[in-house]
Amino acid sequence: MSEQGVDPKKVRYISLVRREGGEPVLGIPYQEMSVDPDLVASFVLAIVIFENRQLKTFAKEGYVVILEEGNHVLGLLIVDKVDSETPYRDALKSIIDKFETDYKSNLENWRGDIRPFREFALSILCTIPYESVDVTLVPRLVRKGGKTGGDRMTIPWSVGETDIKLQALVGFVNGKRTIEEILQGSGFPRNESLAIFSMLSHFNWVKMSRRLMDESVLKKVAEPSEVLLGVYGEPLTKILSLCDGQKTLAQVCQQLPYSIEVVKTVVQTLIDAGAIEFSSQTVRREGQQ
Secondary structure (H helix, E strand, O other): OOOOOOOHHHEEEEEEEEOOOOOEEEEEEOOOOOOOHHHHHHHHHHHHHHOOOOOOEEEEOOEEEEEEEOOOEEEEEEEOOOOOOHHHHHHHHHHHHHHHHHOHHHHHOOOOOOHHHHHHHHHHHHHOOOOOOOOOOEEEEOOOOOOOOOOOOOOOOOOHHHHHHHHHHHHHOOOOOOHHHHHHHHOOOHHHHHHHHHHHHHOOOEEEEOOOOOOOEEEEOOOOOHHHHHHHOHHHHHHHHHOEEEEEHHHHHHOOOOOHHHHHHHHHHHHHOOOEEEOOOOOOOOOOO
16 A cells, blocks of 8 residues: 555655745654654754755654655655665655645745645545555454453544545444445455554544454453443353363363354454454364364
8 A cells, every 4th residue: 555665654754845935834743753853843844944055855853754846836755764764764755746736836936824725634644654564454443432452542534535535434443344345345446445544543432353253263361341341241241261271162162052143243243342362273163284
């Protein structure tokens, strides 16, 4: 999904700034930094714009600031130290080129209103997502105000057409479909859908997990909350006792007086709560020795 050679985990911040005047028009924080990214950007911009110095790369506080200039905007990409800056620079160039093409009229007839530029965040995230999304995983919605896994955060880029696409993709999330299945059914461009799922994960709207299958091997890793014990009672206790990192889900079900769908529901709840996780134990499929 991201530009070839770009590791989203290395990216800290991206900012597009108007060359004439130095006004920031769009900035996306990716990860926390030990210093304020806006201060770093302002420092570099003062050198480039007001001192008219030609800079391509600048090191500050252990971070690398990559700079590229367009006709109307200056782009800054703050990253951790990387083996090669080239893919990151190429990604920044492509972002600037598309931004200046999409907003040519706004930039040439500047009125100081930066609100229209927020929708461009989706284009940036198509090039450099918050994270690389594993399409084999199953997303599950985080309930608003839920205690488990924290609460949803506001997505600042969910505006205009982006919000329409985001809400449509959320409608496909049912805890059973993989991201790949959702991509195939949504009808939206693949890169935009993956960018939106990176948003949903980053802002804690969804949690990703492996698909629960009959062959899945599970193990208990923590005690469940009193709330879960109160809701599920004895069935939960029995299921936990059988999740030993050796038995498959099918084998667990064979030792319980419940249907496999009931067991899957409880097990998935325990996985989401962090009480059970998938084991690295090799699964022996039927017919294998």
